[in-house]
Amino acid sequence: MTVLVTGGAGYIGAHMALALLDAGETVTVLDNLVTGFDWAVDARARFVRGDAGDSALTARLIADHGVTDIIHFAGSVVVPESVTDPLGYYANNTAASRNLIEAAHAGGVKRFIFSSTAAVYGMAGDEPVREDAPLAPLSPYGRSKLMTEWMLADLAAASDLKFGVLRYFNVAGADPQGRAGQSTAKATHLIKAACQAALGVRERLDLFGTDYPTRDGTCVRDYIHVSDLVNAHSVVLDHLRGGADSVTLNCGYGRGASVREVIDTVKAVSGVDFEVRETTRRPGDPAAIVAGAERLKSELGWTPHHDDLEEIVASAWAWEQALRRRNA
């Protein structure tokens, strides 16, 4: 039994590969290194450099490596970029996924876990968003992911493939043992950007919008520690291996932090009072989005272990410092 982890040289995929290897699984990582790094792939995994949308390659891998399960992280992840390059996002997130799903089906793969996103929901209200909320993505990124959700659901209805669709909220933090973290040079994510500002890697942090209808005027997000997120995948994999039905689940903690709260936490953890420039809203940002995350806990028994903003930030800060030493 081999688990194929696509995008396993990237931020979340590298953490997933570590968790699977730690649990004694056999892992093959497939990544084309557009945003990932070969050094991020643990030596215990088999690494194949290539494209997840390359049907001939994935068919060969599935057969030769005895792939029984696929966890599909490979994709393009920057929401504003999807607005300027929609076809690129439909190619890499939708068309490439279609090819991979087809190869999985043809190759007899039994389980397919897919990285989806809170962006499938669009504008949320004040309440936590449950999985049965209306799906109305605001960006090509969200739509490119939602179409892949639909492909999986349609194929599962017509075959014995089981899927786990996990809709991530805001993923942050790094491996508590310091073995992995977010390494993308031009990352746009708040916690990473704030850590870079604290370290002097970027001049300052821009705060996008202070006039939102939230408790302090800045956007509220549900930040989930990458290790808890990865554990959710392991729980879903066990669930599907046990013969249970396909699932679509939110991954978050069910409570939010504002941008100001995050900035204050990064300043407190790092001890650096970096410059924050308050600027206009970033197009497409919902004021608040928090996961209704009960199903993952109550139906699958997932228990978060790092549900603490300070711990998330501290692990991200430790990784950012290690990254600077690596790049020095």
Ligand SMILES: NC(=O)c1ccc[n+]([C@@H]2O[C@H](COP(=O)([O-])OP(=O)(O)OC[C@H]3O[C@@H](n4cnc5c(N)ncnc54)[C@H](O)[C@@H]3O)[C@@H](O)[C@H]2O)c1
């Ligand atoms: N980071 C978040 O907050 C977040 C939130 C919601 C969903 N997601 C989803 O999680 C997944 C992983 O995101 P991440 O933050 O680790 O991003 P990342 O950019 O660090 O990782 C993506 C990896 O996939 C690889 N890749 C991209 N296209 C590929 C292709 N066609 N073939 C093979 N490899 C390819 C990249 O080289 C990279 O290593 C993505 O699908 C993303 O949409 C992330």
Ligand SMILES: O=c1ccn([C@@H]2O[C@H](COP(=O)(O)OP(=O)(O)O[C@H]3O[C@H](CO)[C@H](O)[C@H](O)[C@H]3O)[C@@H](O)[C@H]2O)c(=O)[nH]1
């Ligand atoms: O330098 C920055 C970066 C971010 N922000 C703010 O911080 C909040 C969080 O922004 P991120 O870019 O960290 O995260 P998003 O909420 O935009 O995006 C997250 O949710 C999206 C779906 O809504 C996608 O799934 C995406 O991959 C995921 O990181 C937003 O209000 C944003 O405006 C800043 O003020 N300054």
